Amino acid sequence: MARTPAPGTRRRILETSARLFGEQGVRAVGMQQVIDATGVGKSLLYREFAGKDELVAAWLRESDAQWWEQAERVTAPHSGDPVRQILALMEFLHDSVQEPDFHGCVFYNTSSEFRDPGHPGRREAKLHLQALRDWLRDKGALAGAGDPDGMADALMLVIGGLLANGEVLGVRGPARMAPATAELIVRQYCPDTAVAPPVA
Template sequence: MAEAEGARKPARERILDTAAELFYREGIRAVGIDTIIARSGVAKMSLYRNFASKDDLVCAYLERNMAQHAAWWDRVTARHPGDPCAQMKALFTALGHWIDHPKFQGCPFTSAAAELRDPANPVRVLALGHKRMVRDRLHALAVAAGADDPDRLCAQLQLLMEGAYAAGRALDLGPGNEAVASAAAALIDGACGGACGRKIG
């Protein structure tokens, strides 16, 4: 049944699904176009009709991840309307659960930036752009929460986030990686003081 459903998908979607799974699990450099063609069951001509190059395919993979990440962020923060402190804490609780998932293999954007070091590479540009977007969204929450130094809190939380991505594959951080959530809560409470718990809007 799953194979039949896969066969009904457009070629572009089948290629992207296959590439996304392989890139995330095995790394971008380790996966060649021929492997993606073989696993997705499409012709080489079909792949190049949809993606002009491997970089083009990797960018599409990251762009889809960006959309998924934005949807995840919005879904988590929507549970705490008007409460930016609770929204920040919820993001790190959810992050802890994600890195506890058996399929977790780190952050695809961090991995892409680490693999592709050329500053002009469009994949690296996209990956770093996503990191700036995360920083901007964290900063907006820190400002809304009344942090005494939003820049500092934002930098600390993004560093914690990156550390969690790296440590999640190597360390046992407890059930649901509770250490991630509790570390974030300590930073947020320390920076926002009495502002936490007060809703805005």
């Protein structure tokens, strides 16, 4: 008789996978390692996820949803002020680099591990980064940027540099310049918009 997954099995698998993938990288973690770490049987794991690619994609979709929930939490207090929302998001990203369990951006990391554009992990990572760029572009347009696409691209370069340098050199390295650099970019593209000081 087939075993019925206990309530929370999928959640436990995803949480454990998130920890392992974050600490070791996706390619370094095998399905047997996930089985051993979660304590679920092989059949239960494969009942929830047909294979590793499906598990990686599900993990990134959940990571994306959690990331946007956090982004909404830090930007919602500045509703109606797109410039302040952009800078609040940058401060949030800067703060995330200081977390003790920060091992780099899971989306950039996964994308670098899988070069095939058709790989589910790379596709999910790309969707997240495209959504972030779109968000920055839309906020730039609302703020009156003359070239919201250019502004979004410049900010994406800062974000990528912040996350990459923060993981390798720490928040006291080049990453420390990210919030101020983002503010300079916003001032350049939105010269007629007042840049409010950060909320203490």
